Amino acid sequence: MTEIALILLSSVLVNNFVLTKFLGICPFLGTSSKVETAVGMSFAVMFVMTVASTVSWLVQQYVLIPLELEYLQTIFFILIIASLVQFIEMMIHKTSPVLYQGLGIFLPLITTNCAVLGVAILNVQQEQTFLTSALYGFGAAAGFALVLILFAGLRERIEISPVPELFKGSPLALITAGMMSLAFMGFSGLVKF
Amino acid sequence: MISLLYALASLGAFALVAGIVLAIAQKVFHIEGDPMVDRLDTLLPQTQCGQCGYPGCKPYAIAVASGEADVNHCVPGGERTMLQIADLMGVEPKDLEEEAAAPMLAFVREDECIGCTLCIKACPVDAIIGAPKQYHTVIADHCTGCTLCIEPCPVDCIDMLMKPELIEHWSWPLPDTKRAQLGHERREQHAGHS
């Protein structure tokens, strides 16, 4: 029980994928201009990441290792992720056309979200079990969701501020992300994992 | 050699499974038509004026939804409509090609009207009433000011008049302060490229 909590805490706060591992920066900046879009993106990423990390663990354990095909790891994982993304894309298009339009290109681009592949590969490297890899995937996605939604809130506020011309848009967004990253450094060492 | 076969077979099998799952998903999540068209259509001002190059608001909505038309062709809708469409479509706003004119109303000079009904046929919202050989009249509350009735009139008896300003419809402008100007600057900028 404690271990589960620690894994979650570690992947959400201490080893946050975006702010301490600097993975998944592209969707982090791309889909954070509105809180609504960010929430949609968060759910999509949470789904893809959790399922991808479990499926890829299964594939790794029961296909790649028995067949000694570890060198095909990346290809397999990308295939899994791409299929999942296709699936969620169809689902969102059906259930929420507005969110589909809002996410635009970033929805199919979850495929290339390095955080997703990163979780899958890190699970293999850290020799996680089935349960912990699922947890780790979910925690990483929750961490991504947390900072994405926080960041979207901040950006909505920045959007209506008289920011100097030179820093409008991405420059200030990146500076803000940097400041958030500094703040998240406060969590370092909180969980030794 | 064997391992290569394994690799090909497993990859192929996996791709097949993924393909089947996706095919089923495609069936389950199949959508009829384009839900964006109706959403876009509600944003348009429904003047049916054809200034966008399409024969009405709905055709323009269809064209925008399919990506065929740009978001900035609706003249009477002005900047606000353009921004809303761009927002809904998730694309960058574009500059308007034409400034929207002040809202106008068509008015038939009745003593000159010969009762030919051509303007009645031209009106896209049935805002002109009258029978053949009788004076025609524009229902002011229904007129969208699209000017489509001007052209067909053989005796040029239709004028476009400014819509009267009503005290009930008067609204406060933005406060005239430095900060408000900043806000406007931002809006212009937003409309420009951001």
Place this chain on the structure above:
Amino acid sequence: MPLIMLSSPHAHGGDSVRMIMLTVILALLPAAAVSVYLFGWLALLLIMTCMLSALITEAVCLKWMGRPVSTLLDNSAALTGLFLALTLPAATPWWMAVLGSVFAIVLGKQLYGGLGYNIFNPALSARVILLISFPLNMTTWIMPMTAGDPAINLYDFSTCATLFLAGPGALQLGFDAISMASPLGYVKTEATLGVPVSEALKAYDYSYLDAFLGFEAGSIGETSALALLIGGIFLLARHSITWHIPFTYIATVLLLSGLFNTLNPDQFAPPMFHLFAGGLILCAFFMATDPVSSPVTPLGQVVFAVGCGVITWAIRTWGGYPEGAMFAVLLMNCAVPLIDHYFRPRVYGHDHRNES
């Protein structure tokens, strides 16, 4: 006044931003005075340098952005400089103070559009940047009231000026003699070695009275709980802040530490230690209540303060850094727009919050 359209109301209560900022500066004066008493010329030099460089940076920024330089008179830059100085260790060299002020004004405030638009507390963000960039300098504390040591007399201007201009290296020999660990740092280090908290405190010769009055190592403005409380009560009385943030923040820390201390006194420090140690009171009364970077609504402020309290205590107890208060405030700053959105008060005549 130009003849433009003016909406009601046509009367005004007379409050101004300038007065609000001035009130906070006044409220900080006791703490600043105590810091000068404890750390001598070092504290005075630090405060002066920070305030001056903050003002100059602000003036340059305003000029550069084409805004009226008279905006300086709103006192906000001076306040930021003072805030920053009070969170720095006494042995901070001048260049670090200047750098911090520039960070605070430029990165913390002006890039976001100036006063009122910053997301993070400017002084705290500069403090954290300095801490992460210069960890050694920022965790080197000196003993307050070091008047007796002939090598380093904090009440001697020339010694302090040398220390301030050339850094601790200039007085290496004597400096070690007066540097010491802060209580939080000491307890944390001992805890990693497996020493129970109570023994660590005994070994440190910790006294609650000293901590309350300010005779302990720490940033120049955070040591004296008494002076800070006087300032805080002044702010509350002047209605510059409301009770929500400071009260909830401190209560959360006390509650959490009290609970865990009761469960396991060896591993967890007692609540009173948490209260007087580090920057808790400074952060609770002055940093977390910074209006610009805290929530607007009372309920939002309570949520914000609970978050600050939990994070502060968690970092102090388990984290890698001995002090978590400023990280906690910065982290909660990130959440302010969302808190503002989700914790609005119930509007008159509406049954539920945010039912729309």
Place this chain on the structure above:
Amino acid sequence: MPAIVRKLAQRLGMLQHSFVGGVHPNMHKLSADCGIEDCDLSPVHVLPMKQHIGEICSPLVAVGDQVLRGQKIAKSEGYLSVPVHAPTSGRVVKIEEHAIAHPSGMGLPSIFIESDGDDTIDESLSPISDWANSDPTQLRERARMCGLAGLGGAVFPTFIKLVQDKRFPIETVVLNGIECEPFLTNDHRLMLEHAEEILEGMAILMHMVGAASGIIAIENNKQDAAEAMQLALDARSDMDDVAVMVLPTRYPQGSEKQLIYTLTGREVPAGKLPMHIGVLCQNVGTTKALFDAVVHGRALTERIVTVSGDALPNPANLRVRLGTSVRTLFARQGLEDFSGTHIVHGGPMMGERLKHPDFPVVKSSTGLLAMSSQFMGSAHTVEQPCIRCGHCSEACPISLVPNLLADQCRSDQFDKAASYDLFDCIECGACSYVCPSNIPLVHYFRYGKGQLALQRREQAFADASRQRSEARDARIEREKAEKAARRTRVRQTHAPKTDQAKADTDKPAAVDSGAAAVSKESKD
């Protein structure tokens, strides 16, 4: 006192309910000791065709007509409306647009009546002295006929509220003598000088809505008025369940919703009226007017106006006929030169600043203030950035978050502002009053509300246009189909078979090319 503690105390019954927020502006009640004076008749009275909230009236008289005081000169069009009456006897000299007390500077069609000096009263409405045995609906019609509208400034047609509805029985009648606006003293003086009439009016109100109890609410800066009302109350034997309540002074206590909460601890649900929670709230001035209408059969032709302001030499409370020029009122009180002064219609917190004094006194004219540039300047200085101090949220009597709302209005996020309950704002001005950055918050809200109203109007128009357009397309389609069907029938009976096959293949092509030509043309 912290809000939590206060709420808890209120729940436990240890403390009286009290609305949240509010401010304590400097009251400047300069004319509190000035008795009500009668103002002379004006040579010309200007009666705008709309002096209430609701639909505009249409004139009943023509130029040259002779009218009597109290004669109906404009009839209401629609339900939410009350008629307009001649304020004195005389002749209609013209009917045209005239400036009114409106911030836009726009005017309304108005009837100009030249006074003949006789002030002959129209006696066509008979007094109803035995109102206690009259049918409430008859009294309600009397209130409408006499043009009664809320004289506290909101001018909501009074008769609409005076209704007995079985679903919403009125339990309490609240008489609003709060007058929380600075400078204004007209209700104060009215209560001091006409306590008996007001009480009689209140009795009529209670009879009309069938209420058992009543409260007369007065702020504690008008102790003398409270005493006068109490004295008059004690003299009556039929109003045992009516109490005078003296409330601590706080702005905006006079706002209906806030007052009802303070008195009863119940909130008027959003979008509902006080009657839905069993309360009727009337201003003392309106109640006095109701008394006049019922007992004397007099239409609403005059009201008490506080003429005051820090730039006015002689503040006063005047009984003024509607339609009197404001310029003459100010001149009567010693102000002739308007350079450097600002005219405010209403109180300083909610009144409108007007660019010139050439507009008539109307039913909503509670006060006419001449303010110095210095006074106005303190409220209208350069706006500074919001420092999010939250003082506005604290002051807001309906718990909005004004600074976020203002941000949204400023950056045209109107839908978001609406979801933050922009339309619940009562525009009391407490937020702007306390704002240390001098942000004209109310102005932003008005801008936002106006823009939202405009958008909604445009949307409704667009929806209607779309329906008409779709109906037209459907009609054309149907006609085309009918025509084609007819043609086919005709061809089938007359033409040889080969021709018909040819026509069938030709026709769609022709239609297509026609449509293409049309779309090409419009593109050009």
